[in-house]
Each structure stands twice: as structure tokens, then as C-alpha cells.
Amino acid sequence: MKLNMVQAINLALKQEMEKDSSIILLGEDIGKNGGVFRVTEGLWQQFGDERVIDTPLAELGIVGTSIGLAISGMKPVAEIQFDGFTPPALDQIISHVGRIRNRSRGRFHLQMVIRFPSGGGIRALEHHSEIMDTYLCHIAGIKVVVPATPNDAKGLLISAIRDKDPVIFMEPKKVYRAIKEEVPEEEYTIPIGEAKVREGDDVTVIAWGAMVKTVNEAREKIGDKYSVETINLRSLKPLDTNAVVKSVKKTGRAVIVQEGPRTLGFAAELIALINEKAFLSLEAPIKRVTGFDVPTPLPKLENYYLPSVDKVVNAIEDVMRF
């Protein structure tokens, strides 16, 4: 069946909830309203108030009580309404979510998912277009997953729900309805920590989330000029280091496309990884295309900030011509 990402996530939630009655959804406006992006549409009607739960408007409370719910034997899938509203919940994520298994030496673990729409490109207000991956990836004990396509989203979310460790699931909201593709109706999983590679020979372009679509468009624009290998990371933590290293060893060139601000962004970690594991294969310095170290601009300037197809094409040209 052809689905967009919203529909794919909705289907994953529905199918998992049908199978496992300990899965509950909690968040703001996710019940009768079906979520501000309609991701949970129809689920309240199907599963009722006890399993699709509108909570008070309190992100710390949503994540903090999810910890207790998980310890009690439930499997909470919490929604934070927007990326820019995750900071209040970061206290609980940093101080507790990532530490419970370790702190209790394995007596307790958190089978829980925290999902939220992520990133820019939808002409939204301040705090509605943020990229949180750098903050989150620094936290031990959690997993950070970013689907790029409807297919990714369904398989990764099912894996996340079944994972015995807490998973942050960042949904690129620009892609929510931008791509429709064939998604299997039956349940399937995509292992967390496995990147998806589209093969090429000349240059490796690494991206995740909404930037995968941008990179694919750049690849089309370049056409036959260069043979571009693209890596959709799908999971930042754990990271598929082998896929990155293997690819760069083959191509000798790398471009990394990152939506968020440059300094200490995930691209920097990838460059360090390539330096450690594939330095001698490099034919050119690694190039990164990123947002700037400024507050995410409002829509009138947003397109100057977000990595664009042209910027990616130029970066590929640069590393190829070096």
C-alpha cells in the first residue's frame, strides 16, 4: 500500500497496540483530536481513553510519568507535540531516562518511546522547527532514531516500541506528507543501528531525517556526472559506523548534510569517525553542509538557513574537484 510517513507511523502504532495491550500512547491533543499532525488519528476511537491518553500540557510530566508507567509494566509511547517543546522534558531524559538501567544495575529498564515532530521547512512559528539531535545524542543509555521515509518510519517505530531500552524517535515533519511510497501492510522491523545505503562509486553523501530527501534530489540533479553513494543513517545512536567507514573507504570522498547548527553537530562526530577509521582512503577534505550557529530563523529566512539541494550539489562538486 502507498503511504505517507504520517500514515506509516499511524499504522505501526495501531498494529503494535492491537498485539500488545500494555502499549499506551500519551501526549497533548493525541486523543480525540488525533494529534496536531494527525499521527494518532483514529487510535483513540479504536483503543479508548485508557490507552490513547490526552495528558495535561506538561512535557516534563509526560516523560516523568512515562518512566513510572514503564517501571509499572506498561509500554508508554509518549508524544511531545513539537521539537521546540522538548527542553522541559530534557531534565527527565538526561537525569533519569538514560540512567535507570545503569543506576539499578539492570533491575529496572525502560521500554518506552518518546516521539516528536522534528525540524524545519514547514513555515512554522518559533520553537516549531528545532533540531535536537546533538543534545540527545550526548545522553548515554538512550537510542536516537530518525526515519527519512515512510518505510523507515514504520519499521523503525515497531523496533523502537519493542526495544527494551528507551528510544527517542524524531519524525522529520517536513517529510510527513511529502513522500508517498510502498509500505508493506504487514508488520516488519528495521533494526535500530542499521543505515541504508544507495550505492555509488565517487563520493559518499551522508544524511538523516529530512536531509535524506534533499540529498536524493541533489543526486538526481547531478545525474550521471558523478556516481553518488548516499547513506541514510536512520539511527544516530547507536550509529552504523561500519556503513560509514566502508563507504568512505570505497569512495575516498565524503559530504555530510546536517539540518541543525554546525558547531558540535552530528556531522562533526562523523568527521572524527572517518578520520579515525578511513583517513588514509580520503582523496579530499570532508565537507559538511549544515545550518548556521544561529537561532532557527522564522520562515522568511528559513530557506537561507536550511541545507538546500543547491548547497549539497555545490559541496559534492567541491569535494570532487579537489
Next chain:
Amino acid sequence: MPRTKVPAKSDMFQILDPEGNVLDKKLMPKLTDDDIRKMYGYMVLARKWDEIAWNLQREGRLLTFAPLTGQEASQVGSAYAMEKDDWLFPMYRSNAAMILRGMPMDLLFQYWSGDERGLKIPDDVNMFTIAIPVGTQIPHAAGFAWGMKIQKKKVGVVVYFGDAATSKGDFHEGLNFAGVFKAPLVAICENNQYAISVPRSRQTASETIAQKAAAYGFEGVQVDGNDVFAVYKVTKDALDKARNGNGPTLIECFTYRLGAHTTSDDPTKYRPVEEVEYWKKRDPIDRLRKFMVKKGIWSDSDEQKLLANVEVRVNDAVKKAEAVEAPKPEDMFNYVYEKATEQLRQQMSELK
């Protein structure tokens, strides 16, 4: 029991006066003499734990820790009211309650000496790990209690925190969720009058902490936290109410931290000697002992026997904790995830 929607100071619930006299026999909870002696035993044990731990810390054998001396009735009275299946969410000053509910003392020593294995709470003990950031455990307890309700389990959940925790958003969000979802939560604020040095008056302009419950739509009770019977009765009623599906309760145990905030703190810098003297006259252990002596269920020889016994038990726990081999360095990697990630395995190999 006198309870009002918005408890004011004058409503503070008491059963025993500081001289160990029962104010109103009708209020006295059903406790056997044996129960009372047991409660007293836990209170004395907890104080001995503090005393020995303090000395160990001074010898460099324990890290910084937070003594609870003065708050024994708040913790023992409330924890003793819990049933077998109830759950406890402690803070970092909850040793008395934790020990009473089955936390092995040697594990506590191990933890406070800097070994994570000390917080591997035994599987048959219904207790969550200690939270160090103030008040952050309140939403966990609210969520757990809510989970019990969803699963239709008749379990009460007790969470401990101090007066300063009530200033935090975690308190508000946790209690607000508990109220909205009618979770079987008993939130126990041990109001010991100080954060580290900052007095209770700087945490809130409310006359009582208990009255904050009114805003969450459930009952709040202020109780004399140095009166073990009053704390027991109020907690027991709240737990019965919770298990029966009638929602949460906020209990403010009005008490006093007789000692320092932690082993790193010098309370003489911020509070007058007379204030401490006033509270020493209201010592919860003395109060209960006076009651027991008057009732004829406690003698000098009982007291001597108990003191000797708790000293042996605490020292045995210290010996047991200190006999444990040091943790292996690999241990820091082994509990981060169910299965160590590729990155962690690689980093672990760097230990060699």
C-alpha cells in the same frame, strides 16, 4: 480525623504530645505492643546508621551522605503503614523508610561508598532507586501509581521528598498528573524546615505545604512529623484510600532535621542554637520511648539490649559492604543498554 480542604497550621494532626501522652485515645491507631516496639526499633536503628555512617564518612570510607536524624518518625511511621505489595519511591534521605521496607543495609553502605551495585535493589523489594535531583522522583511515582490503576492492581505508592522539592516543577507536574488521573499515590513531604540553608519560608508563601493539595483537587494533611502514631495513621488512611480507587493524598510531615544537610554541611552557619534546642525537646525517638515507658512496655534493659543490637547490626552491614570486591571497570559499560552497542564495545576495549 480532622481534615479540611485547605489545611491551615492549626489543623496539624497529632496523637502523641512531646511528653509521650496520647492526646485523644479515639485517634490512636490499632497497633500491637509488638508493632510499637518494632517501630521504635527501626527509629533507633536508623539513628545508629546515621551515627556510624557519619564517622565512616569522616574516615573517608563513605562519600557525602544525607543524615535523617530527627525525621525518624516521619519515615518509620509512614513506611510502617505500607502493605506488602505497596511501592516506595525514595529520595536521598530516605534510609529509615528504605531499611524498614527491606532494603539491605549493606547495600545502602555500598551505594553511599560509591558503588552502583548498592542500588541493585533486590527483586522482592518493591522499591525504586534513589533520586538525587530534588523532586524529580515525584513524576516517576505518579506514573507508576497511574500504571497500577490502569492495570487494576490494588497497590498504593509512596513517594518521599522534602519541603524544597515543592518549589520545583516536578512536584507540580507529578501531583497534577496524579490528581487528573486519580492515581493511587501518597506523596509524603518531609518538611524538615530547611533546604540546605534556605528556610521553608523561602520555598513557599503558602501557610502550609499540605494546602497545596487543594489546588490539585485532592486531600492534603499536615501531620506532626515527630509523632510516629500520627504519621502512621494519616499514611495508612491515605494508602487505604488510594488502593480503593479514591485517588492521591499529599501528607506534610512537619518535622526538623536535627543534624546537617549532608556530611559536607555546617548548619551552625544558618540556624540558631535555640531553634535546634527547641526541636531536640521534640525528638521523635524520645517521645515514643516516653510513651512506651508510661505504657509499661519498655524498660531500661530493653533499651540497652536494643542499643547493643542495632550497633551490631549496623556494624555487620558495614563489614559486609566493605568485604565486597571492588567493581570491575567493565561494569560501567554493562548496564547502559540491554546489549552494549558497537560503540560501547569498542570503548570498553580501551580499558585494557
